[in-house]
Amino acid sequence: MNSPPPRPRAALAGIPAYVAGRPPTGRDGVPTYKLSSNENPFPPPPEVVRAVEAAAASMNRYPDMGNVLLYESVAARLEVPVDALAASTGSVAVLYHLVQAFCEPGDEVVHAWRSFEAYPIAASVCGAVSVQVPLTADARHDLDAMAAAVTDRTRVVLVCTPNNPTGPAIGHEALRAFLQSVPPDVVVVVDEAYGEFVRGEDPLRALELRREHANVVVLRTFAKAYGLAGLRAGYLVAHPTVAAAVRACSLPFGVSAVAQAAAVAVLGCEGQLLERVEAIVAERERVAAALRGDGWDVPDAQGNFVWLPLGDDTARFAAAAEAAGMAVRPYAGDGVRVTVGEPPANDVFLETAREFITRDHGPD
Numbered sequence: 001m002n003s004p005p006p007r008p009r010a011a012l013a014g015i016p017a018y019v020a021g022r023p024p025t026g027r028d029g030v031p032t033y034k035l036s037s038n039e040n041p042f043p044p045p046p047e048v049v050r051a052v053e054a055a056a057a058s059m060n061r062y063p064d065m066g067n068v069l070l071y072e073s074v075a076a077r078l079e080v081p082v083d084a085l086a087a088s089t090g091s092v093a094v095l096y097h098l099v100q101a102f103c104e105p106g107d108e109v110v111h112a113w114r115s116f117e118a119y120p121i122a123a124s125v126c127g128a129v130s131v132q133v134p135l136t137a138d139a140r141h142d143l144d145a146m147a148a149a150v151t152d153r154t155r156v157v158l159v160c161t162p163n164n165p166t167g168p169a170i171g172h173e174a175l176r177a178f179l180q181s182v183p184p185d186v187v188v189v190v191d192e193a194y195g196e197f198v199r200g201e202d203p204l205r206a207l208e209l210r211r212e213h214a215n216v217v218v219l220r221t222f223a224k225a226y227g228l229a230g231l232r233a234g235y236l237v238a239h240p241t242v243a244a245a246v247r248a249c250s251l252p253f254g255v256s257a258v259a260q261a262a263a264v265a266v267l268g269c270e271g272q273l274l275e276r277v278e279a280i281v282a283e284r285e286r287v288a289a290a291l292r293g294d295g296w297d298v299p300d301a302q303g304n305f306v307w308l309p310l311g312d313d314t315a316r317f318a319a320a321a322e323a324a325g326m327a328v329r330p331y332a333g334d335g336v337r338v339t340v341g342e343p344p345a346n347d348v349f350l351e352t353a354r355e356f357i358t359r360d361h362g363p364d
Contacts, residue, residue, distance in 0.1 A: 011105070015124040018117060021339075024327040033345035036327040038164070038194075038305050040227035041342045042276045048265040052231075055261035063257035070260045073267050074235060078207060084237050086246040088254045091193055091221035091234030094246065095158075096122045098217065098236065101245040102155045102187050103128040110149050111158035112141045114165065114334055116191065119158050128155070139166035139299035139307060143174060147181040157182060160191045161204060162302035165329065165337035166309075169302040171202035172209075179213055187242065189217045193234075194303035196225035196277050197284070207237060214239045222259075224304060225277050226266040231259040280304050284340045287350060294354050308353070309335040317356055324352045 021036025044052075064070075067087050075082045088094045095118065099109060105127030111119045113132035120130035131154070133146045141163060150157065159178075162169040175190070182188055190206045198204070210216045221234035233255050236246060255263075266273060288301045291308075299307050310317050311333065318330040321338075326349060329337040338349055 009127070011124060011127045015121055016117070018121055021329045022327055024325060025322060027325065030325040031344070031348075032325045032327075033341055033348065034327050035321075035339040035341050035345060035349060036329040036337075037229070038224060038303065038337075038339045039229050040224060040276070040280070040304070041345075042227060044227055044262070045266075045269050045272055047269055048262055051261045051265035052258050055258045058257060061257070063253050063255060063260060065253050067255055067260060070233075070235075070255065070263055073264045077267050077270075078237065080207065080237050081240065083240040084243050085235055086238070086243045086250065087233065087235040088250050089232040089234075089259075090223060091191070091219050091236070092118045092122075093232070093250075093254065094219060094234050094236050095119075095189065095191070096125065097246045097249040098187065098189065098242075099123060099126050099128065099156055100249045101242075104155075106153065107155040108151060108153045109156045109158065110146055110154055112146065112160065112163065114331060115141075115158070115160045116164045116193075119160075123156075129153075135163070135166060138168070139163070139309070140168045141170055143170070143178040147178060150182060150186060154183075154186050156187045156189060158189045158191060160193075162194045162198060164194065164303060165305065165331060165335075166307045167299050167301040167303055167305065169198045169200050169300070170204060171200070172204045173202055175204060175206075176209060176212075179209065179216065182215070184213070184215050187215055187217055188213070189219055189236075191219045193219070193221045194224055195220065196274065197281055197304050198302045199281055200300065200302055210237055210239075214242075217242060222263045222266060226263075226270075226273055227276075228259070228262050228266060231256070231262050233259040233263045280340055283343060283346055287340055287346050290350050291353060294350075295357050296353060305337050305339045307335055307337055311335070317353075320356050321349070321352055324348055326352065 024032035071082045099122045103126045107128045109123035110131045123130040206218045217238040223229040291298045314330045321328045
């Protein structure tokens, strides 16, 4: 058969590929560390493992399509109505469903850049236009410029706080003022994938803003602070009408029974997990302070990672990290994001960064 294959939509040709953090290359005699995916370095608590094992015993059955126990547990924890929730296979999937629910081809999705690389993909898949607003010089969202970028074609605004990959978070009053400048028919997504790690001044109270504004959506995940990156479970909190629209776009049986059981279990031992978050935050502060002491220009780090604005030296630093046994996440021409891992991994990173900058390969 010589006929050409069916042709996909033209819009797909311009969609950038999502680049996942890769594992380090194994080398004899050299400890390796994966610091490229912002994973939680702590293993799951025993009670979570037991819940996963129990759920796995019924893998021949479909999961609860309604996520009933998961929704009840999240609703009780956050003191929100069950009908304000929508869950899927990680918060990125929830985001895709939301854009699908609210964007027609040609509509606009406004977001900062550089920010989470799935944002332009989510827009493009639906035929929407990704409107990218440059960050400020200190790697923060330029909220005034984002407000100015909103047009009559804008349907969704994405706010990543703390910003992935650069690290700074948005304060409560700053975001509250920003919302006053956004039309009420535009959905404003507050992506709090790393919200549990924030320790800055005037911390964001996103659920409070959601109660004040019907167009605000709070996006959260179990992957980072709760350590369930491998099971894929995330959710949003929104006005019930918005949440229902997102659920309508979700794939049937999207959140596996194992993921649902694990998510409920981690909420049951949240205190223990948040103690681990405190340990990660302490390591983050140690790492950021050491980097600045060595001369690195590190933006305010409020996630479980730090950002090195390396520019043209990005690939060279990534190669140096690889030689030292680490996988980091390079963003070509911009910089490198490095996850805060276990202390030995962080020590190797700090030594590599120190050697790099003292050899005149670092920032000007």
